[in-house]
Amino acid sequence: MEIEIATIGGYEEVGRQMTAVRAGDDVVVFDMGLNLSQVLIHDNVETEQMHSLDLIDMGAIPDDRVMSDLEGDVKAIVPTHGHLDHIGAISKLAHRYDAPIVATPFTIELVRQQIEGENKFNVNNDLVKMSAGETMSIGERVELEFVNVTHSIIDAINPVLHTPEGAIVYGLDKRMDHTPVIGDPIDMKRFREIGREGEGVLAYIEDCTNAGRKGRTPSEAVARRHLRDVMTSIEDYDGGIVATTFSSHIARVTSLVEFAKDIGRQPVLLGRSMEKYSGTAERLGFVDFPDDVGMYGHRKSVDRTFKRIMNEGKENFLPIVTGHQGEPRAMLTRMGRGETPFELDDGDKVIFSARVIPEPTNEGQRYQSEKLLKMQGARIYDDIHVSGHLREEGHYTMLQALQPKHVVPAHQNLKGFSPYVDLAENQGYALGRDLHVTRNGNMIQLVD
Numbered sequence: 001m002e003i004e005i006a007t008i009g010g011y012e013e014v015g016r017q018m019t020a021v022r023a024g025d026d027v028v029v030f031d032m033g034l035n036l037s038q039v040l041i042h043d044n045v046e047t048e049q050m051h052s053l054d055l056i057d058m059g060a061i062p063d064d065r066v067m068s069d070l071e072g073d074v075k076a077i078v079p080t081h082g083h084l085d086h087i088g089a090i091s092k093l094a095h096r097y098d099a100p101i102v103a104t105p106f107t108i109e110l111v112r113q114q115i116e117g118e119n120k121f122n123v124n125n126d127l128v129k130m131s132a133g134e135t136m137s138i139g140e141r142v143e144l145e146f147v148n149v150t151h152s153i154i155d156a157i158n159p160v161l162h163t164p165e166g167a168i169v170y171g172l173d174k175r176m177d178h179t180p181v182i183g184d185p186i187d188m189k190r191f192r193e194i195g196r197e198g199e200g201v202l203a204y205i206e207d208c209t210n211a212g213r214k215g216r217t218p219s220e221a222v223a224r225r226h227l228r229d230v231m232t233s234i235e236d237y238d239g240g241i242v243a244t245t246f247s248s249h250i251a252r253v254t255s256l257v258e259f260a261k262d263i264g265r266q267p268v269l270l271g272r273s274m275e276k277y278s279g280t281a282e283r284l285g286f287v288d289f290p291d292d293v294g295m296y297g298h299r300k301s302v303d304r305t306f307k308r309i310m311n312e313g314k315e316n317f318l319p320i321v322t323g324h325q326g327e328p329r330a331m332l333t334r335m336g337r338g339e340t341p342f343e344l345d346d347g348d349k350v351i352f353s354a355r356v357i358p359e360p361t362n363e364g365q366r367y368q369s370e371k372l373l374k375m376q377g378a379r380i381y382d383d384i385h386v387s388g389h390l391r392e393e394g395h396y397t398m399l400q401a402l403q404p405k406h407v408v409p410a411h412q413n414l415k416g417f418s419p420y421v422d423l424a425e426n427q428g429y430a431l432g433r434d435l436h437v438t439r440n441g442n443m444i445q446l447v448d
């Protein structure tokens with residue numbers, strides 16, 4: 001059976017991920033993501049109104065025109081998890097393919113919400129839920145399997161395409177977490193089995209985000225302990241405490257809610273995306289927040305809540321807000337600019353349970369936001385976070401588990417691939433032979 005991989009997006013950047021695998025006449029697309037930084041760099045771009053071709057020209061979504069070179073039918077579109085760099089282009093591209101979108105329940109729900117918010121295209125693809133550990137037939141001789149992985153968002157999987165020539169494992173995005181705060185540990189047992197059964201693994205497409213960092217990515221349990229330590233240390237403070245984190249990071253939000261209660265404060269989730277992700281996770285039964293946890297997204301209800309906090313006493317509340325990267329329109333940035341009824345006093349604490357994404361725009365915005373908060377007397381607790389991506393030792397472990405014949409580094413730019421190339425060459429792979437460094441819009445013919 002002919003096997004071919006089209007590397008469509010996310011091979012020159014972290015963002016707008018999209019990869020297609022053709023096995024005989026059947027094609028499966030993994031991820032259709034958005035490169036948000038290419039959108040935000042323009043002021044006031046409303047992507048909901050925009051045409052795909054304009055977004056492709058901006059470098060915001062994958063240039064999927066290369067799909068016409070693949071001789072087969074797309075049978076499924078498979079987003080691996082709910083981060084925007086993996087699902088953010090579905091509303092712009094999926095309608096061009098007569099295929100269902102297959103993903104885990106939480107991811108499917110986020111895809112559904114995104115499609116509903118789309119103003120330019122009618123996206124009518126079937127939405128099919130499939131959980132980790134389940135399989136689905138693709139055509140007559142190919143099977144799709146979801147293996148449970150751990151990442152900075154719940155319900156993440158790595159899809160595996162079982163073909164007569166061996167398995168294709170799509171490894172984006174994960175860290176190796178044996179004690180995640182929500183959900184099951186990464187299923188390393190299944191990865192080891194896949195590496196040894198049948199024809200073994202023909203190709204492994206790998207998330208190289210953190211390949212240049214030594215050692216191992218700590219578990220979410222470590223971030224949770226760090227957060228508990230910080231919050232316990234300010235337990236007796238009788239003024240304002242504010243926390244911010246990735247609103248899609250449900251495990252972290254859950255820890256914040258829990259520790260707020262522990263130190264005698266009422267947690268309140270504020271900001272549009274806070275309400276969206278936490279509300280969705282709770283509706284689907286992934287978390288069970290205490291009944292009195294408020295979630296407010298709209299400007300008016302947020303301001304009303306801030307007024308209530310000021311009236312009843314800041315020392316009784318923990319607002320958990322958006323704006324960990326200093327995004328100009330997010331809640332914490334507005335608080336820093338004094339645009340909300342919440343007044344910061346000298347000595348009030350601001351907890352960033354996040355790390356700045358190392359990119360000039362983010363670094364600048366975050367610097368500005370922090371500076372504004374400090375000018376009002378805020379004390380900053382920074383970097384209470386662990387990454388969602390494998391480091392060097394995790395990559396070695398994956399190569400040992402899967403023993404793939406071919407390796408394709410992804411989810412980075414050329415510079416970001418180089419540490420992965422070093423470690424894969426240490427394991428006996430050779431560039432140009434079975435280690436395929438590639439660019440957006442290329443084809444890799446594995447079996448012809």
Ligand SMILES: [Zn+2]
Pocket residue numbers: 081083151173388
């Ligand atoms: Zn991700």
